[in-house]
Amino acid sequence: xxxxxxxxxxxxxxxxxxxxxxxxxxxxxxxxxxxxxxxxxxxxxxxxxxxxxxxxxxxxxxxxxxxxxxxxxxxxxxxxxxxxxxxxxxxxxxxxxxxxxxxxxxxxxxxxxxxxxxxxxxxxxxxxxxxxxxxxxxxxxxxxxxxxxxxxxxxxxxxxxxxxxxxxxxxxxxxxxxxxxxxxxxxxxxxxxxxxxxxxxxxxxxxxxxxxxxxxxxxxxxxxxxxxxxxxxxxxxxxxxxxxxxxxxxxxxxxxxxxxxxxxxxxxxxxxxxxxxxxxxxxxxxxxx
Amino acid sequence: xxxxxxxxxxxxxxxxxxxxxxxxxxxxxxxxxxxxxxxxxxxxxxxxxxxxxxxxxxxxxxxxxxxxxxxxxxxxxxxxxxxxxxxxxxxxxxxxxxxxxxxxxxxxxxxxxxxxxxxxxxxxxxxxxxxxxxxxxxxxxxxxxxxxxxxxxxxxxxxxxxxxxxxxxxxxxxxxxxxxxxxxxxxx
Numbered sequence: 001x002x003x004x005x006x007x008x009x010x011x012x013x014x015x016x017x018x019x020x021x022x023x024x025x026x027x028x029x030x031x032x033x034x035x036x037x038x039x040x041x042x043x044x045x046x047x048x049x050x051x052x053x054x055x056x057x058x059x060x061x062x063x064x065x066x067x068x069x070x071x072x073x074x075x076x077x078x079x080x081x082x083x084x085x086x087x088x089x090x091x092x093x094x095x096x097x098x099x100x101x102x103x104x105x106x107x108x109x110x111x112x113x114x115x116x117x118x119x120x121x122x123x124x125x126x127x128x129x130x131x132x133x134x135x136x137x138x139x140x141x142x143x144x145x146x147x148x149x150x151x152x153x154x155x156x157x158x159x160x161x162x163x164x165x166x167x168x169x170x171x172x173x174x175x176x177x178x179x180x181x182x183x184x185x186x187x188x189x190x191x192x193x194x195x196x197x198x199x200x201x202x203x204x205x206x207x208x209x210x211x212x213x214x215x216x217x218x219x220x221x222x223x224x225x226x227x228x229x230x231x232x233x234x235x236x237x238x239x240x241x242x243x244x245x246x247x248x249x250x251x252x253x254x255x256x257x258x259x260x261x262x263x264x265x266x267x268x269x270x271x272x273x274x275x276x277x278x279x280x281x282x283x284x285x286x287x288x289x
Numbered sequence: 290x291x292x293x294x295x296x297x298x299x300x301x302x303x304x305x306x307x308x309x310x311x312x313x314x315x316x317x318x319x320x321x322x323x324x325x326x327x328x329x330x331x332x333x334x335x336x337x338x339x340x341x342x343x344x345x346x347x348x349x350x351x352x353x354x355x356x357x358x359x360x361x362x363x364x365x366x367x368x369x370x371x372x373x374x375x376x377x378x379x380x381x382x383x384x385x386x387x388x389x390x391x392x393x394x395x396x397x398x399x400x401x402x403x404x405x406x407x408x409x410x411x412x413x414x415x416x417x418x419x420x421x422x423x424x425x426x427x428x429x430x431x432x433x434x435x436x437x438x439x440x441x442x443x444x445x446x447x448x449x450x451x452x453x454x455x456x457x458x459x460x461x462x463x464x465x466x467x468x469x470x471x472x473x474x475x476x477x
Binding site for chain 1: 294318319323324346
């Protein structure tokens with residue numbers, strides 16, 4: 001795709017996104033790109049920027065904003081992840097994140113559905129049919145294995161890549177995969193007594209992972225435990241350990257409940273334009289070739 | 290050793306002692322999960338292809354391949370014997386490994402042989418070779434169209450398609466990489 005048409009399509013998409021959030025009375029916020037410590041997750045590596053880091057997501061700042069009392073916020077901006085280069089990955093990419101105070105992952109699921117339907121109309125593309133699957137049910141159907149009962153991280157990732165994604169590609173449309181094993185909760189809250197699951201969903205469009213969302217974990221102690229657990233796993237693989245963001249943990253204690261989602265804007269454009277690789281929608285990709 | 294993140298299409302690696310090449314490569318990373326490096330790999334000895342997925346913690350052996358210049362000496366049954374331009378050491382390549390390229394090997398031809406641990410894996414011939422047409426239907430005089438082809442045989446029984454203006458005895462140039470007719474060098 002030539003530079004001009006890629007930029008014009010992106011302009012249309014950003015206008016459509018801002019229009020949807022403005023109509024839904026969200027406030028657009030800006031948060032820092034350069035951080036003293038990035039959000040520590042098990043498998044996400046931040047890029048250094050001098051003696052600081054580039055953000056991998058605006059998530060922790062958004063929760064601090066919620067703690068300050070704002071109820072509906074969103075941000076569209078660049079995020080950075082080290083060593084992620086491929087057909088569907090680029091170390092510098094555009095992320096849309098939005099959060100609702102006193103809400104759950106189901107509220108932001110409705111947001112995602114409405115937003116994507118509107119953007120499809122904006123691009124004169126037929127809106128996708130939306131499907132919903134629970135992790136337990138879909139894994140049982142595809143593999144006969146329930147990862148909520150006996151988790152195995154390697155197997156879980158492999159099934160996602162080698163069976164779930166092709167299944168969603170064949171199905172077409174948009175698929176929400178929800179209720180993850182607690183071991184794959186990331187920053188989502190866990191619920192249930194017998195078989196605990198995390199209130200997390202991922203949205204796939206034509207088999208391409210587009211968005212990730214949670215009923216946010218708002219318990220600072222549990223959040224600290226998870227950070228420490230990830231630090232331990234990262235240490236065992238010789239990955240950088242990031243200091244814990246204490247300002248974020250302090251803010252978390254002021255939030256009762258929240259729902260939030262992060263959506264890859266470049267991949268959304270890929271789908272809206274019916275393209276196959278980020279090369280087609282990122283006009284200046286040569287830095288990472 | 291390579292890290293999994295060094296892998297890419299075209300990279301030569303060693304698996305269980307065998308030289309292999311990555312023919313297809315895809316980086317994938319399921320949401321919040323670990324990076325997976327999904328490869329389609331060809332074993333350069335057996336020719337078999339297979340799928341293999343590496344995780345970021347895995348290491349992959351490098352493949353030490355070297356190329357040396359050789360000259361074709363003689364044919365011994367089904368084996369083509371080449372000699373090293375400097376040491377005169379012999380290298381043997383079977384006609385099976387050479388495939389159709391064996392028809393393009395002529396006396397004293399300079400070639401490049403690719404080795405893995407002293408085992409000859411492959412040979413690179415000069416890109417073009419000149420050979421004489423031994424057998425073909427007579428060409429239509431004055432017809433110089435290059436897009437209408439007919440079958441022909443060269444001296445050593447290799448068959449290929451040539452333009453219809455080519456006649457027996459003509460000297461033609463063949464692209465050894467594709468095995469196809471390139472152009473006519475001289476009329477017979």
